[in-house]
Amino acid sequence: MTHPILEARSLHVSFNGVKAADDVSIAIHDGEFLAIIGPNGSGKTTLLNICTGYIRPRSGNVLLDGHDITRLSPRAIARRGVARAFQIPQLFSAQRVIDNMMLALAGTDGLWSAVQPLETARRRDEARALLDLVGLADDADRISSTLPEGHRKLLDIAVALALKPRLLLLDEPTSGVSALERFPLMEALMAALRQRRITALFVEHDMDVVARYASRVLVWNAGNIMAEGRPDEVFSNAQVRQRVVGVA
Amino acid sequence: MPTIIAAAAVLVIALLPVAAPWLQFVLTLAIAKGFAALGVAVLLRAGLISIGHAMFFAASAYAVAFLARAGVNDLGLLLILSVLGGALVGAVAGSFLVRYRAIFFAMLNLAVSMVFYALCAKLYGVTGGTDGKPVPVPAVFGVVLGEPAFKSVLFYLSLGLMVLVGLAVQRYLNSPLGHALSAVHTNEIRLEYLGIPVWAVLLIAYVVSAALAGLGGAIAGFAIGRVVPDFAFWTASGHLVLIAVLGGIGGVPGAFIGALFLELLHSAAVTVTDSWNLIVGMALIIVIMFMPKGIYGLFARKEATGL
Structure with a gap:
């Protein structure tokens, strides 16, 4: 495995006592297309906000190419090659x-x-x-x-x-996109990412999209990582199927 | 606005004093205020209302008076130095004012300008207090002119500067910096995520707007022949905002159209009645109610993003 482009170490974040990240560590490697799935309000967007400098964790660090960017502004992080697409455009x-x-x-x-x-x-x-x-x-x-x-x-x-960008963070890229346009968009996006050698992390609720395009899936639940692995591994996990995918 | 209409309008303005010499002073003053209103309009693009830009108008006018007293006696040099002075004051004030938004930005500009006004009025030994300072007639390229000839030169120079500076500001607004300035109004977060420093974008705009107000103040100082603290009073700042909105902030010509409209309306109204404020007020209500994009909006209606 190559060295991580982005690494989050022991993140702690909470809002009014609700934990959005509780000692969470993740890493995304060069060329990966990492999907983060989980219930609404579990802290997925918060992770993107931390990684792009929009909010600061109570403790823990975010490293980009091994350099600490935890305290940098969104502008400074953007200039280091991290771009973001938002849940609300x-x-x-x-x-x-x-x-x-x-x-x-x-x-x-x-x-x-x-x-x-x-x-x-x-x-x-x-x-x-x-x-x-x-x-x-x-x-x-x-x-x-x-x-x-x-x-x-x-x-x-x-x-x-x-x-x-070298790293693209996408927050629910297919939400609001019609069912007909969803897969053509993802095909085009994947082609662009491969062609431009862009590593991507995306938060997504559409499990078909995740199963088809993610190289690795990370299941986020109540501020913790519940499961992690290839899409087929994750979706065969009974706990994930029950609590996140909604299938018993 | 099509170039041909703009060129025709400039030509008409240039010829007006030939037909009615008394208009020369009114038009010079209108152009001077147009520069300052353009400065206000630049900031309005970012959604920032300054109720303190008369400070820069006055600062440059005072700079002309001080420099003339110090022995600088060339029109061009005085204009350049005084505008730089206005820009410098703008850089100092803007460095902390651009951190604020909405009502806080408006009120802080007002507050700073009123401090400046108070200093101008109270520091009698330096500024001449409420009597102000005289602005002598300078030489033009080494040629010493009588006052009437100088006022004509000043008018046509102002008109020429209106075109040249207007084009330069249009170029600025068409640049990434200008578009980023408009973007501050709609989505500051996205701008930061593009790696564009919002603070720098606003500071540059603030300095540009201060320089424009300063240019207007210097011209007004020459035209009137005296600079007084009232140049910096808050009602003068409000007047500039009014001109900018009245003319329309959709394009550079708007500020000058607004200034010319208001000055000419004012000049006409005072000849009709003592209650000229009533006429001016009624006209303003009509324009604001029925022309939401200002007078310039009538000319630029079909332009989606025209300047």
Whole structure:
């Protein structure tokens, strides 16, 4: 096994006495597509918030490539190659879809580009290629607030991909996406991740998606890791089937 | 706004003083206030309302008066140095003000500007107190002009700067920095997750807006020939916000359209009645109620994200 890109060690987090992480340690390795499943409110999104610097654990550490990033801001962590797509899409709602993309692309450019026009041929082409990847090419000139929820979700993922991350954290990437679009989106996403050598961690409730695309599954329950392993191993665990998947 | 309409509007403004010389002063002052309102409008893009930008307007006007007294006697140099002075004050104030949002940002700007106003009014030995400081007529490229000729030069210089600075601000708003500024208003969290420092984006915008207000203040100082503490009073700051909203924050021309509309309306109203405030107030109510995007919105209605 390669060295972990991201490692969380002995995390403790609680909100009003409810434990969201109770001495939890996880690691995600280069090239993995790690799924985190678990009941609502079990602390899955909290883990993403900690790993991206949005909240700080009461104790424990988060290491990126062996360097402690526990106290860094989301901005500093993003600049180290960690991107995030949110459960509720986080977009610039008053701006066009393509402007959302180009601003993300500009964020990775140098200081001088900050005073150049946002819309350059290179950025426009890159933005359109990514929008094409998630099936939003026809919506490029729409104001993003006018997109249906599923498309907003896709745009949020495309924005995260535009940052050219090494590690992508996805919070329920298929929620809000129609059943018809779900698997084509995941196929496109997986292809992009493989092509760009992006490691990914995703929180997901759709077990079909997890079974099909995750290389490893981690079951989170009440602030603890209940089970961990390959999808077939995890889904054959009777306790997981009963308490998380909802099948006896 | 199509370029041809903008060019025609600038041409009309340039010719107006030929037909009605008394308009020259009104238009110069309107352009000066337009610069300051543009500074306010820049911050409004990030959803930040400053009720204290008259401070930078006054700071640069005082800078002109002090520099002139210190022996600097060239219009160009005085404008550059005074605008830099305004930007410097903006950098100092902005470094802590941009950490605040919404009502806190508005009130802190107001508070800081009122401290500045109080200093201008009370430090009689330095600022001349409520009498203010005179702003002498400077040389233009080494040529000493009489006051009427200088005021004409100032008007056309202001008009030229309105076009050039307006284009520069439009360029800034079209850049990633400008788009990031608008993005602060809609989603600050996402901006941080893009690796873009919100604090820096806002500080740059604040300094730009202070410099714009400073440019307006310097021009107003030259046009009036005197700078007084009232330049920095809170009602002057409120006036700038009013101009920005009235003109429309959807584009750079909005601030100048608002300033020209308000100054011309005011000039016309005072010739009709002593209760000119009533006319100005009624006009404002009409514009605000029926033109939510300001007067500029009438021209830019079809532009989705036009500047």
